[in-house]
Amino acid sequence: MAPLGRRAAAFVPCEQALTHTVGTLPRPHTLAGPTERKATTVTEAPVPAGTGAGPGVFAQATGHEQVVFCHDEPTGLRAIIAIYSTALGPALGGTRFYPYASEHDALADVLNLSKGMAYKAALAGLDLGGGKAVIIGDPAKVKTEALLRAYGRFVQSLNGRYFTACDVGTYSADMDQIARECSFVTGRSVAHGGAGDSSVLTAYGVYEGMRAAAEVTWGAPTLHGRTVGVAGVGKVGHHLVTHLIQDGASVVITDVDPDAVARVQAEHPDVRVAPDADALVAGDLDVYAPCALGGALDDAVVQALSAKIVCGAANNQLAHDGIEKQLQDRGVLYAPDYLVNAGGLIQVADELEGFSFDRAKQRAAKIFDTAHRVFALAAEEGVPPAVAADRLAERRMTEIGRLRGIWLG
Numbered sequence: 334m335a336p337l338g339r340r341a342a343a344f345v346p347c348e349q350a351l352t353h354t355v356g357t358l359p360r361p362h363t364l365a366g367p368t369e370r371k372a373t374t375v376t377e378a379p380v381p382a383g384t385g386a387g388p389g390v391f392a393q394a395t396g397h398e399q400v401v402f403c404h405d406e407p408t409g410l411r412a413i414i415a416i417y418s419t420a421l422g423p424a425l426g427g428t429r430f431y432p433y434a435s436e437h438d439a440l441a442d443v444l445n446l447s448k449g450m451a452y453k454a455a456l457a458g459l460d461l462g463g464g465k466a467v468i469i470g471d472p473a474k475v476k477t478e479a480l481l482r483a484y485g486r487f488v489q490s491l492n493g494r495y496f497t498a499c500d501v502g503t504y505s506a507d508m509d510q511i512a513r514e515c516s517f518v519t520g521r522s523v524a525h526g527g528a529g530d531s532s533v534l535t536a537y538g539v540y541e542g543m544r545a546a547a548e549v550t551w552g553a554p555t556l557h558g559r560t561v562g563v564a565g566v567g568k569v570g571h572h573l574v575t576h577l578i579q580d581g582a583s584v585v586i587t588d589v590d591p592d593a594v595a596r597v598q599a600e601h602p603d604v605r606v607a608p609d610a611d612a613l614v615a616g617d618l619d620v621y622a623p624c625a626l627g628g629a630l631d632d633a634v635v636q637a638l639s640a641k642i643v644c645g646a647a648n649n650q651l652a653h654d655g656i657e658k659q660l661q662d663r664g665v666l667y668a669p670d671y672l673v674n675a676g677g678l679i680q681v682a683d684e685l686e687g688f689s690f691d692r693a694k695q696r697a698a699k700i701f702d703t704a705h706r707v708f709a710l711a712a713e714e715g716v717p718p719a720v721a722a723d724r725l726a727e728r729r730m731t732e733i734g735r736l737r738g739i740w741l742g
């Protein structure tokens with residue numbers, strides 16, 4: 334078989350190719366996906382000798398256990414499933430349906446995202462590994478029942494090593510279609526026993542993480558009397574605003590979508606509005622909550638920030654390596670994104686036990702304690718919280734994952 338370099342990775346008419354990969358990607362706190370970053374941050378590994386075609390699968394990845402290429406020509410399915418780790422249990426992560434500019438971009442994204450999921454699940458205390466899948470194409474144009482069901486058969490073929498869920502471009506109704514061919518699906522519609530909108534517990538977890546950060550910073554686990562800036566009041570952001578208002582915070586919001594702003598204002602007339610994220614950041618804030626796209630924390634933002642805490646839902650907030658240190662040097666407490674936004678994962682993971690909102694909410698509430706553990710470790714080891722979060726996640730993967738080596742007869 335030809336090496337899977339950038340050119341050679343073009344899909345050939347075979348159903349599936351399996352690879353085991355090696356290499357080094359950025360640490361999770363600087364991972365980024367195409368819809369969640371301002372600039373492309375694909376990691377270019379050295380071109381392997383002899384291919385002449387750019388980095389291939391083995392050169393790009395990262396200690397992933399398995400990367401699966403799924404192709405069904407009649408339906409147009411081109412999907413990649415990446416399993417970073419099953420040390421703690423089956424890999425769980427959503428399926429992103431996105432019109433990637435190239436197969437290379439799709440591969441880079443799925444490798445990044447699957448690694449991030451492993452860290453998120455580990456830190457959230459779940460018995461789950463990390464995986465993710467991407468389907469290449471514009472969902473508005475190519476998503477069909479047949480394509481989703483073809484994809485479901487590939488997920489089924491992994492026999493439970495990977496559980497899928499919703500992500501950008503996929504919805505509960507799609508999961509219901511996939512589940513017609515596959516037993517390893519979460520994020521299903523409520524009618525099929527699913528958890529429904531995961532942004533409810535995502536927002537709750539962010540709020541709990543913010544309370545922990547407030548306690549570390551000001552001595553009390555409340556946002557009462559504080560000014561919190563929320564950038565992005567979509568599914569998660571608008572629920573977060575409600576928690577903050579109920580806690581007695583003064584809230585300033587911004588969103589590029591005027592309808593999203595109007596919806597929050599209708600519910601909470603006292604909320605103030607900033608013209609854009611730059612103006613919000615430059616204003617007088619105690620807490621900044623990025624809840625829109627990734628890459629929200631770049632050099633300029635860190636310099637402009639008056640807030641003492643950054644805690645928001647957006648994935649991959651740190652624009653590049655080193656931002657976490659800049660925040661620390663400026664005396665800003667950063668609550669790592671994948672720590673505080675794990676509520677949605679906790680919610681869909683709960684479906685595996687037969688969904689109970691109350692149980693999932695109790696688990697999401699533990700983000701408060703986990704945030705305290707991260708901040709304490711950061712202080713103890715003299716590192717930024719983003720690094721402490723990675724360390725805690727890695728320790729759990731190693732310590733608990735090791736137990737699976739005990740032979741059970």
Ligand SMILES: NC(=O)c1ccc[n+]([C@@H]2O[C@H](COP(=O)([O-])OP(=O)(O)OC[C@H]3O[C@@H](n4cnc5c(N)ncnc54)[C@H](O)[C@@H]3O)[C@@H](O)[C@H]2O)c1
Binds near residue numbers: 569646
């Ligand atoms: N939904 C979940 O359960 C969940 C779970 C974990 C992480 N996240 C992350 O949280 C973030 C928000 O997710 P969501 O589900 O609320 O998405 P969403 O699309 O519902 O909301 C995002 C909002 O941000 C706004 N926005 C986009 N660009 C902006 C900009 N430059 N300035 C201000 N506002 C801008 C959009 O108009 C939209 O209203 C994303 O980064 C997502 O990956 C979401």
